[in-house]
Amino acid sequence: MSQPPPPPNQPPPGGFGAPQDTPPGGGFGAPQSPPPGGFGAPQTPPQTPPQTPPQTPPQTPPPAQGPGYGYPPPQTPPPAQGPGYGYPQTPPGQPGYGYPGPQPGYGYPNQQSGYGYPQPQTVPMQQGAPQGGGRKGPGAQVWIVVAAVAAIALIVGGGVWYANSSSGGTKDKKSASGGTGGDNKGGGTTGSGSGGKEKVPANTSAKVLFQLPAPEIKDKDEIDSVAGSWLTDSVYAKAGINKIVGYDADTGAIKWTLPLDGQTCAGSPEISSSGVAAVVTESGKRANARDHKPCSDVTAFEVATGKKLWTKSINPSGTPLRFGEVSISGNTVAAGAGYDGGAAFDLTTGKVLWQPKVGSCTDVGYAGGEQLVAVRKCGDYGNETYEVQLLDQKTGAVKWGYKLPKGIDNAKVISTKPVVFGLDSGDVTASGATDVFSMDDTGKLRTKITLADGKYGHDCGVGKIHDCHGITVGNDKLYVPTQQHDGTGQSTQTNEIISFSLATGKTTGDKIDAGDDYEIFPIRMDGGNLLAYKSGPYDKGAQVVSVDGTTLKQTKLLETPASEGVLSAISSMVPKNSELLYTDGRLFLGKDLASKPYSSDQKSYTALGFGAK
Incomplete structure (x- = not known):
């Protein structure tokens, strides 16, 4: 681990636009002062994480058998067998492995009130305005094309899955159970009310703390991964190419550097109570743009110091598992390898707790936080069935399981306590989760919530277990943003966050308005309060607000500078899908991919x- 260099140059008092200082000798990873022209210089199109296909081969749902979608197929216990493929036997007195007792019909009750706004109208982009969130600008179509090209490049090149990091920060040596890009995997409080820890700064007008320059990339076809970021009271840690760098969260001074064997593939959304995070990396450094190594290595490290605790891989049949996601729950690090199964390690020692065994059932992936939830697949290709399971954090024993109907080949965990997960109800959806299921503590379905496709603004990654953005759980409610629609002013757009009861499935009547030309989406829960991000029009800064869980009153916690350069730089991150972290009056936005700029300037x-502050 290298020694910390002196603090790098920070943005000058005059803000963005001051002459650029010489980049620190540390190369990529060291913050730098703004470039000539400030942040207003042309920006690299936003690096939206490519939507790679899941590892599960494409399937054609079989003809409906028995009750239609929304009800479970008959649950016939499997033949007697030994321990469940790497897991201890289900505790005595419970039903057979993975099979809970009688449940209400799948999807019951479905008392959706039909709340939803029509699709937003197309509004002419304003020339020269930075794009992103609720802003209007000419570059959106170009950026969408760029993202699509990036996704294709990864697929053709044998690309890997990438996961964003936590949306919530944590204190050093204290636990964090935030979620990816806005989730709250650990769930929220069960009752309404305030009690949040985030306080209103004396001055909510934020200054630029630092900005991390992208690595120098010469090959136009090269797309490198810098996935992973973590935030504590004193450290902001961000993955670079073949390393993780810890920065002083207030000044940007480099505190430590952790070299890695290869590029990062995924980072844990959580930091453990002991201050440890986990990351999945490729097994070696890339020789060229197309030399993608397998994402086989799992590493645990201390966020405060950068100390590596261990690095492990799993080779059940001579070929290492390729992990797509990693999550922490208690003292367990659980990594999912999709169709090939999952494994778990002791957080402190790296001891293997379980791994795939020969058989027809495998763990597709896990979501951590306060509880550990697995998505498990059984059956041969073309005849698979899936189940959402609550596991014992230490042993992997199944506490309860909820079987999904045949033909459903995905599940995205939104919260682990309470357990809330979503499914795709069709072949192609705009959000990745149109049906959301709320479970009680025994594994019985409380209710099903239907989020009409195209009416809501959340997003769940394809082939991921814990990669939903802009949707969160708290106060026994599901908070989700609507798509943008016409505002009250002429040629304005807006949206709102609404909530659904996790007990009844109905909308609660809560409506958190963004305001004309603003777009709002949830970040995470803060006690009984909801933290939300608001992107504004071309001449207003982005905001972080705290929404009282009872009164719905919005309190501004932070507003970024409104200069063109700052707004352009923020929009290039695509905030809803970026690594968005907020705590204690500080907001951090990060990308998970880096590519060559279109021009040298x-x-x-x-x-x-x-x-x-």
């Missing part, structure tokens, strides 16, 4: 930090 960043 373009400046690209992998992370931005803002602070209000």
